[in-house]
Amino acid sequence: MNERDLIIGMLAQLGRRIWTARALRDAAFCACVLLFCLLCLQLVLPALTLSMPAAASPVRGAAFLAMAVALLEFARQNAHRISAREAAAQADGRGQLNDELKSAYYFLQAGPASPVEALQIRRAALTVAQLDAAALVPQTVPGSAWAALLIATLLAVTMAIAPQLSRARDPGAGITPVAHDEREDLRALLQAAPKSAEIEKLDRALRELQKSGGSAADKMRAVAEARDAIDQANMEAAAAREGLAQLGESLKADPKFEAVARAMSEGRVDDAQALLRDLRSGAAPQPQVSEAERKPGEPPEGAAPADATGRDLASKTAALNQEAINRVTQALEAAQERIEVQNRVNAVRRRMDAGLAVTSQRSQLTASQFDNRVTAANPTPAPETGNVQMRGGTLFRQAAVAKENNEESHDGSQTGDASGDSVAEPLEGVATRRLDAQLKLETILQKHDDTDEPDGKGDAGWFYSPSREQKSVLQTEAVRARGNYDRDVAAEHDRVPVRQRVAVKNYFLNLHESEKK
Amino acid sequence: MSSVAIDRQIQDFRDQFQRVRDEIGRVIVGNEDIVSGVMTCLLARGHVLLEGIPGVGKTRLVQTMADVLHLKFSRIQFTPDLMPGDIVGTNIVREDESGRKSFEFQRGPIFANIVLADEINRATPKTQSALLEAMQENSVSAGGRTLALDQPFFVLATQNPIEMEGTYPLPEAQMDRFFFKLRLDFPDVAQLNLIIERTTQQSEPVVKRVLGLDEILRMRETARAIPVARPVQEYAIRLTLATHPESEQAHEMARKYVRFGSSPRGTQALILGAKVHALMNDRVYVAGEDIRAVALPALRHRVLLNFEAEAQRVDTDTVLARILESVAGPGT
Numbered sequence: 001m002n003e004r005d006l007i008i009g010m011l012a013q014l015g016r017r018i019w020t021a022r023a024l025r026d027a028a029f030c031a032c033v034l035l036f037c038l039l040c041l042q043l044v045l046p047a048l049t050l051s052m053p054a055a056a057s058p059v060r061g062a063a064f065l066a067m068a069v070a071l072l073e074f075a076r077q078n079a080h081r082i083s084a085r086e087a088a089a090q091a092d093g094r095g096q097l098n099d100e101l102k103s104a105y106y107f108l109q110a111g112p113a114s115p116v117e118a119l120q121i122r123r124a125a126l127t128v129a130q131l132d133a134a135a136l137v138p139q140t141v142p143g144s145a146w147a148a149l150l151i152a153t154l155l156a157v158t159m160a161i162a163p164q165l166s167r168a169r170d171p172g173a174g175i176t177p178v179a180h181d182e183r184e185d186l187r188a189l190l191q192a193a194p195k196s197a198e199i200e201k202l203d204r205a206l207r208e209l210q211k212s213g214g215s216a217a218d219k220m221r222a223v224a225e226a227r228d229a230i231d232q233a234n235m236e237a238a239a240a241r242e243g244l245a246q247l248g249e250s251l252k253a254d255p256k257f258e259a260v261a262r263a264m265s266e267g268r269v270d271d272a273q274a275l276l277r278d279l280r281s282g283a284a285p286q287p288q289v290s291e292a293e294r295k296p297g298e299p300p301e302g303a304a305p306a307d308a309t310g311r312d313l314a315s316k317t318a319a320l321n322q323e324a325i326n327r328v329t330q331a332l333e334a335a336q337e338r339i340e341v342q343n344r345v346n347a348v349r350r351r352m353d354a355g356l357a358v359t360s361q362r363s364q365l366t367a368s369q370f371d372n373r374v375t376a377a378n379p380t381p382a383p384e385t386g387n388v389q390m391r392g393g394t395l396f397r398q399a400a401v402a403k404e405n406n407e408e409s410h411d412g413s414q415t416g417d418a419s420g421d422s423v424a425e426p427l428e429g430v431a432t433r434r435l436d437a438q439l440k441l442e443t444i445l446q447k448h449d450d451t452d453e454p455d456g457k458g459d460a461g462w463f464y465s466p467s468r469e470q471k472s473v474l475q476t477e478a479v480r481a482r483g484n485y486d487r488d489v490a491a492e493h494d495r496v497p498v499r500q501r502v503a504v505k506n507y508f509l510n511l512h513e514s515e516k517k
Numbered sequence: 518m519s520s521v522a523i524d525r526q527i528q529d530f531r532d533q534f535q536r537v538r539d540e541i542g543r544v545i546v547g548n549e550d551i552v553s554g555v556m557t558c559l560l561a562r563g564h565v566l567l568e569g570i571p572g573v574g575k576t577r578l579v580q581t582m583a584d585v586l587h588l589k590f591s592r593i594q595f596t597p598d599l600m601p602g603d604i605v606g607t608n609i610v611r612e613d614e615s616g617r618k619s620f621e622f623q624r625g626p627i628f629a630n631i632v633l634a635d636e637i638n639r640a641t642p643k644t645q646s647a648l649l650e651a652m653q654e655n656s657v658s659a660g661g662r663t664l665a666l667d668q669p670f671f672v673l674a675t676q677n678p679i680e681m682e683g684t685y686p687l688p689e690a691q692m693d694r695f696f697f698k699l700r701l702d703f704p705d706v707a708q709l710n711l712i713i714e715r716t717t718q719q720s721e722p723v724v725k726r727v728l729g730l731d732e733i734l735r736m737r738e739t740a741r742a743i744p745v746a747r748p749v750q751e752y753a754i755r756l757t758l759a760t761h762p763e764s765e766q767a768h769e770m771a772r773k774y775v776r777f778g779s780s781p782r783g784t785q786a787l788i789l790g791a792k793v794h795a796l797m798n799d800r801v802y803v804a805g806e807d808i809r810a811v812a813l814p815a816l817r818h819r820v821l822l823n824f825e826a827e828a829q830r831v832d833t834d835t836v837l838a839r840i841l842e843s844v845a846g847p848g849t
Binding site: 089093098099100102103104106107110113114115116117118119120122123 | 520749801
């Protein structure tokens with residue numbers, strides 16, 4: 001095998017391996033994309049269907065489009081095979097061959113024109129003979145394949161727990177987390193209860209909740225009906241207890257019914273019934289009023305108003321009326337039924353509440369809606385100190401004006417007038433001269449300083465006055481220092497002499513009332 | 518020529534190159550890459566511009582190289598009053614025995630194999646042009662005659678980058694005539710120690726001549742014979758184009774900071790320098806690594822930066838380094 005065949009053969013082999021490795025890598029990446037899209041669909045789509053049903057289809061379409069694009073890109077990338085030139089470039093890069101194969105392949109293609117090129121081809125063939133294609137282009141499982149496997153696992157897990165997830169997301173599903181057999185128990189509780197409209201209503205609601213294919217709205221409606229039935233049963237029971245209490249009060253007038261009345265007022269219905277049975281056994285027997293003999297429009301047994309029964313008994317306290325006892329007994333039985341219904345219904349409610357504990361705590365209210373601070377009125381400052389009691393602390397108001405002594409007009413107040421105005425105390429300090437007078441004086445002094453002495457000597461009237469020479473030196477220094485002066489002293493735009501600025505400052509610092517013009 | 522002969526020729530090239538480097542290394546401390554760069558210029562038929570602060574051994578390096586190479590050496594100290602005739606030579610009037618007077622051309626110091634143009638930027642542009650013309654044409658025109666310069670003709674010019682007052686900076690077009698621009702950095706502590714030890718003793722190291730004229734000419738031929746594959750050549754062209762701000766292949770840094778990109782001479786320098794570099798690394802072909810190795814000295818004086826680069830203190834080496842990082846290698 002000559003050098004050319006050796007090099008070309010190796011490049012072809014490398015090209016195949018590079019193509020395979022690239023295809024594996026691209027396939028794994030494509031699988032990653034596809035699986036990720038499916039995972040997103042699995043996670044997002046149910047929630048999206050519930051919240052924005054209209055957006056579900058476009059999202060699904062976009063996801064499938066992305067998957068199709070990934071597949072097409074994969075097919076496009078791997079449609080063409082690796083050329084020998086590409087293989088040479090890859091081999092040079094991977095084997096750190098410093099463009100040896102690339103150059104050799106180019107010289108082979110162009111035909112070796114010089115002995116040096118032939119030498120290069122020979123050297124490249126030697127290098128190729130030592131190359132290990134498997135080591136140069138290893139065909140291992142790409143890292144993205146493991147990522148694809150991980151995403152696939154996640155997808156499988158998500159699909160396995162999808163029903164639970166969807167039920168958790170379903171607002172109607174959250175209100176029936178109780179198990180199926182538990183609902184059966186609830187209904188069994190109701191079956192043993194006395195017949196009443198509330199029990200039937202509650203049973204219907206439980207049956208609706210028990211349905212597996214019911215919609216969220218139906219379940220919400222069933223829960224509302226169940227709560228309505230429970231509330232109604234509680235109200236009926238409360239009315240029955242109140243009637244019993246009133247009956248007990250009415251019976252108190254008769255000493256023989258005193259024990260019964262006490263038992264009834266304390267809510268011991270069983271004791272009251274036992275006492276009444278004792279009383280009945282001691283009294284004359286009275287024929288029972290049958291259903292057929294009851295007048296039309298008369299309320300059924302147990303439905304008679306308890307206070308009317310009490311008044312009737314009180315009016316006949318002289319003789320023990322068997323019929324009245326029977327009516328009391330019936331009233332007690334009716335109340336007993338109401339209370340039994342209430343107990344059953346509340347037992348069901350407690351079981352339901354226990355099952356709903358997880359989801360019923362979820363509230364649509366935001367955190368701020370639990371707080372009533374918004375509605376709290378503004379605190380009123382204390383009249384004496386002005387301090388304000390605020391939530392979380394006290395705002396201590398510092399008096400803006402010093403306390404005025406011997407001022408009767410502000411007695412009782414340390415904070416000045418209600419409008420906030422307050423008469424200022426007289427300022428302390430030295431008396432100042434008028435500002436305009438000071439400024440004029442400064443101007444005169446400055447003019448005096450600027451006058452030149454004609455004889456070259458200083459002013460004799462002064463203890464010290466610079467001569468002309470000295471003044472010229474001083475003026476030169478002043479001009480030289482003007483830059484510094486401008487920068488340091490009169491850097492502002494006004495360029496006001498320092499002495500005048502000092503005078504103005506002192507004037508306003510020592511401003512006196514009497515200086516006002 | 519048989520492959521064995523070529524192999525031997527290449528081996529000789531490497532050995533001779535290494536001998537020169539070792540011999541110069543006896544005097545010059547450090548700066549191995551500078552020595553290699555100077556040798557590359559010599560073997561690629563180019564001229565070199567050495568830049569460095571005073572005292573880092575520019576002139577010493579050139580003198581040592583002249584000692585190592587068995588070549589005719591001359592030194593021209595460039596000053597503002599130096600005239601072109603002081604370099605190329607001048608016609609003088611000569612009277613023979615019969616009393617007849619005639620002009621005779623007196624050859625200047627440029628008629629040597631190795632010419633050290635010390636502080637080239639101190640001479641006037643007129644004088645600089647005389648030297649640079651000779652560098653480009655390998656010939657001198659004087660007195661109506663054109664005189665060819667001896668081969669190898671190798672100019673090593675030095676300039677000081679910090680003293681710019683009273684100098685005449687080389688115009689860009691004339692800078693382009695130099696094959697490489699090499700920068701000598703300040704030596705580190707270890708190198709300084711070695712320099713002090715070598716130069717403050719009673720006797721300083723003496724080099725011997727290890728390379729003659731014929732060997733140098735043969736090495737030049739060997740370097741020229743190294744082939745360059747088209748992908749590598751295209752890589753050098755892409756690098757050059759990346760320095761041109763108006764080019765489509767211009768690098769982002771070049772668009773921002775470069776006023777003028779490298780000339781075609783830059784690409785030639787890249788390829789020729791890479792050939793010598795490949796031989797030094799026992800390769801008979803030019804690789805992308807060889808192009809990258811010579812890119813900075815070959816292009817740094819051919820890329821002109823704009824005002825924005827000066828304002829932001831971006832130098833040519835930074836721009837070229839970024840270009841080298843971003844331009845894809847050959848055949849990719």
